[in-house]
Amino acid sequence: MSDLSEKDIEIFIEAIGGYFKQITKEAASVGVAYLAKNAFPMNDYTGMIKVSADYEGALYFSAPSAMLRHLLTVMKEPNQSDENLLDAVGEIANTISGNARKYFGENMVISIPEKIAHLPENLDHQARPYAYVIIIKWKHYSASLIVDISRIR
Amino acid sequence: MTSKTTPNKPQQTGTLNKYRGIIFAVTLFLLFNLAVLGLNFYTSSTLDSDAVSINLSGRQRMLSQRTAKVLLSIQVDAAQGRFDPKNTEELKKVSTLFDTTLNGFKTGGMVVGGDEKPVHLQKVSGEAAIKAVDDALMIWQPYKKLLQPVIESSVVNEITLDIATDYARENNLKLLKLMNDLTTQLERNTKTKASNLQLIQTIALVLSLLLFANIVFNALRKLRSADGEIEKAQRETTEILNTVKEGLFLLDPELNVGSQFSSSIGKILQHEVSANMPFMPILEQLVSAEIYTSAKDYIQLLFGNKVKENLMLSLNPLTQVKVQSKNDTTPRYLSFQFNRIVEGKHVLHLLVTVQDVTEQVTQAEELSALKGQSSINLELLKRLLQADTYQLQDFLSHAHGSLESLNAILANADKRAANHADLANQCFRIIHAIKGEAAAMGLDAIETLAHEFEEHLVTLRKKSEWDAQEILSLPVMLSGMLEQIRQIETISNVMQAHHQANNSTAKPPSISTSVGNNLQRLAEQVSQSQNKKVQLKLELGLLDEMDTKTVHQLQQIGIQLIRNGICHGIEDADIRLAKGKTAHGEISIATRMNQQGVIDFIVRDDGQGIVPSRIRAAMLASGRYATDIVNQLTDKEIVGKLFEPGFSTASSTDKDAGRGVGMDLVQSLINEIGGDLKIDTKADVFTQFAFRISKPAQPSINLNATEAVV
Structure with a gap:
């Protein structure tokens, strides 16, 4: 049994980076990465995917509304309603999910992404003693990727 | 283990030694009594011989009178014309007896006793007795000559007889008196001897009683002491049996x-x-x-x-x-x-x-269950079971705090606008301190993780830009260390819960002992891995009076300076021997209080010292420093370089040294304590780091110190 490696976590980051690169022609980069067990840097809209099988826990991609609006603008989407902003963050979570499924295979069963607005900064249940927090930079915006996934088998 | 109760020779020797006094006293008592008995025998035989002398002396009185009486009878018979040969015969007998006895008194010899049997007569002694015998002989010799014709003649010659009778009349009483004097003198001598004997016997009896009393007293004392020892042994056995847990x-x-x-x-x-x-x-x-x-x-x-x-x-x-x-x-x-x-x-x-053994068994079962759940290895479990509880708790709490600080540095990296090299140096200092402490605790798993972390930081320190993977690598490594520490905390908590549940009364070691044990273990590990011979001398009693934060900081300083001392200070054994030093290097760490109550922390090694020229050479050899820059620096500036992060003179890096972090960490810890670091060193003789706990200042460096520096 081994914990998540840098390579594993990088899969999630690459998915986000790839998404931004593909949609906006401008890649997202990693600002800082650290550990947290509470006070997660949650933004306005969060996409969450839960994992099971050999792993447990969840992954959160949380972005501020300004970033998502800018993204919709770049995508030439005039409707910037809350619902569309949630869809946007959900789409990113979905992309992460697709890449992860491809990488982890049947060892990691991934749920359908959930889209949540204004998720509290403390989680009800945490799979890892310390979850990874990776600050993703795109343009001058900062989004959070929170990886609270633990390998159990 | 087998106990044997077979008696043996040493035991017998032991008993003889134990009672030597009594045996000596009893032997002395017996010898003394034998001597007294011998003396008694001798004196008794002397008294017997004296009794013979007194008897014969008394008989001489009687013989002198019989002689005179028989002589007068012969004269009376002669006057009446008669002659009785019986009288002549008796005169011969009594005069001969008197003569031999008197001569016996003079010269000693065999004489006829009262029972007509020969008896040994002793020569008289004492001035008065000798005079009496000599005087008697003076009278007796002529008397004897005058008697001779009377005895030998079968016909009475009246003239001869008258001469003899006249002499007898004239001297008979004198002779009787002299014999009386002799008897009296002999009796007096005998009485004196008897009195002396009585005195000797009385003294001998008293001495004998004293000896006997001494024997009894000593014997009783020995017996009482033996009884006391037996009683004590029994009491101790009972106490042991009453208190032993088993x-x-x-x-x-x-x-x-x-x-x-x-x-x-x-x-x-x-x-x-x-x-x-x-x-x-x-x-x-x-x-x-x-x-x-x-x-x-x-x-x-x-x-x-x-x-x-x-x-x-x-x-x-x-x-x-x-x-x-x-x-x-x-x-x-x-x-x-x-x-x-x-x-x-x-x-x-x-x-x-x-x-x-319920506690041990259940603990082992629980630990084994924990082992099944995670990747804790048996070596770590063994280390933890042996670890000092205070040190372990202290280490865990500080390590946790330090890693949280490191995490905060990572989290705030972009806000601080610090460059990546600074970030790596900050992380380095924290990880290096944890590595040192983990090594001292014998927690190899954490030491190894920390060492890997350091190696990674060395790679990162060289890069001006970090990619995503490199940024991500830091929390991943941090997470690994935190997970390891969390596992140790879990085990430590289980052990502590058992410890408390079983109301263990074992007194924990003092803080100074605990820190000392850690430093000793570290010194052994580092000297072994560096293949050097090092003795660590500790004087840390004052740590028991300090707050835990200071103790922890001093321990960290001690850890770094021991590492440095062994890696850079103490020479290899053969080099030391060539320098005329002992093969074993010595590092001493001491806390000392002066009269003003200020405490100094002193770390000293008897190694090669800090030599600026050697540092210069090492700097140039490393290729990391330009020659002109190195040559421009003063000796003190060169030594000051030792405290810069990333600076090292070690030609290669290993787990113990070569990253150039130790002295940087030492300086930073001393600054936290508010101390004033003073370095005294002499080439090939010693290096001493000392600082006063409480006074902030810059390090003062003395490159020409004498060995007397304390």
């Missing part, structure tokens, strides 16, 4: 419990135990029928004495046995050990030691 008792060949047993045995066996009680029924209630049968066979085999005890150890079915509890549903485990007590070749008893 159940101890003797088992006789009939498998009955002996007369003495520890008071805890009843509690451990949960069964009342008394002397001569059969043991097997108690055991039967405790263990399963199968184990009971094996145990019975095993015990009988032990009494059989055919198989060596050591070979049978592994056969003991009661080494760790689950026992039935009377009122408790939780399982209990007991450990029975049997040791033979042998006299000659005969097994007298078995010493049975019973321990309640």
Whole structure:
């Protein structure tokens, strides 16, 4: 049994980076990465995917509304309603999910992404003693990727 | 272990030594009494001989009168014309007897005694007695000559007879008086001798009584002392048996419990135990029928004495046995050990030691369960079981805090606008401190993780830009360390819970001892890995009076300076010997208080010292520094370089040194304490780091110090 490696976590980051690169022609980069067990840097809209099988826990991609609006603008989407902003963050979570499924295979069963607005900064249940927090930079915006996934088998 | 009670020679010698005083006194007493007896015998024989002299002296008085009387009778007979040859015969007899006796008194010799038998007469002694004998001889010699014709003639010659009679009349009383004087003198001499003998006997008796009293007194004292020792030994045995945690008792060949047993045995066996009680029924209630049968066979085999005890150890079915509890549903485990007590070749008893090992067994089970859940290795478990609780808790708490700080540095990296090299240096200092402490604790797993972390930071420090993977690598490594520490915390908590639940009364070691143990362990590890011989001398008593934060900081400083001292200061044994030093290098760490109550922390090694020229050469050899820059620096600036992050003179890096972080960390810790670092060093002689705990200042460096620096 081994914990998540840098390579594993990088899969999630690459998915986000790839998404931004593909949609906006401008890649997202990693600002800082650290550990947290509470006070997660949650933004306005969060996409969450839960994992099971050999792993447990969840992954959160949380972005501020300004970033998502800018993204919709770049995508030439005039409707910037809350619902569309949630869809946007959900789409990113979905992309992460697709890449992860491809990488982890049947060892990691991934749920359908959930889209949540204004998720509290403390989680009800945490799979890892310390979850990874990776600050993703795109343009001058900062989004959070929170990886609270633990390998159990 | 086998106890033997076979008597031996040393024991006998011991007993002889023990009673040497009494034996000497008894021997002296016997010799003394023999001497007194000999003296008595001698004096008695002397007194016998004196009695003979007195008797014969008395007889001389009688003989002198008989001589005169017979002479006068002869004269009377002659006047009447008669002659009686009987008278002449008697005169001859008495005069001869008087003569031989008187001469006997003069010269000593055999004379005729009162019973007509020869007897030895002693020569008289004493001035008065000798004079009496000499005077008597003066009278007797002419008297004897005058008597001679009277005795020899068968016809009476009146003229001769008259001359003799006249001489007798004239001297008879004188002779009687002299014989009286002799008798009196002899009696007086004898009385004096008898008095002396009485005195000697009285003194001998008193001395004999004193000797006897001394023997009795010493014997009683020895007996009382022996009784006291026996009583003390019995009391101590009872105290031991009353206080010892283990159940101890003797088992006789009939498998009955002996007369003495520890008071805890009843509690451990949960069964009342008394002397001569059969043991097997108690055991039967405790263990399963199968184990009971094996145990019975095993015990009988032990009494059989055919198989060596050591070979049978592994056969003991009661080494760790689950026992039935009377009122408790939780399982209990007991450990029975049997040791033979042998006299000659005969097994007298078995010493049975019973321990309640429930705690150890359940702890091992829980730890083993924990092991199943994670990747904790057995070596780590062993280290933790041996670890000092204070040090472990202190380490865990500080390590946790330090890693949280490191995480905060990572989280705020972009806000601080610090460059990546600075970030790496900050992380480095924290990880290096944890590595040092983990090494001192013997926590190899954490030390290895920290070392890997450091190696990674070295790579990162060289890069001006970090990619995503490199940024991500730091929290991933951090997470690994936190997870390891979390696991140790879990085990530590289980151990502590057991410790508290079992109300352990064992006193924890003092903080100074605890820190000392850690530093000793570190010194041993580092010197072993550096293949150097190092002795660590510690004087850390004052740590017990300091707050835990300062103690922790000083311990960290000690750790770094020991590492540095061994890696850079102490020379290899052959180099030391060539320099005329001992093969063993010495590092001393001391806390000392001056008269003003200010405490100094001093770390000193007797190694090669800090030599600026060598540092310069090492800097140039490393290729990291330009020649002109190195040459521009003063000696003190060169030494000051040792405190810069990333600076190292080591030609290669390993777990112990070469990253250039140790001295940077030391300086930073001393700054936190508010100390004033002073470095004294002399090439090839020593290096001493000292600072005062409480006074902030810049390090002062003395490159021409004398060895007397303290």
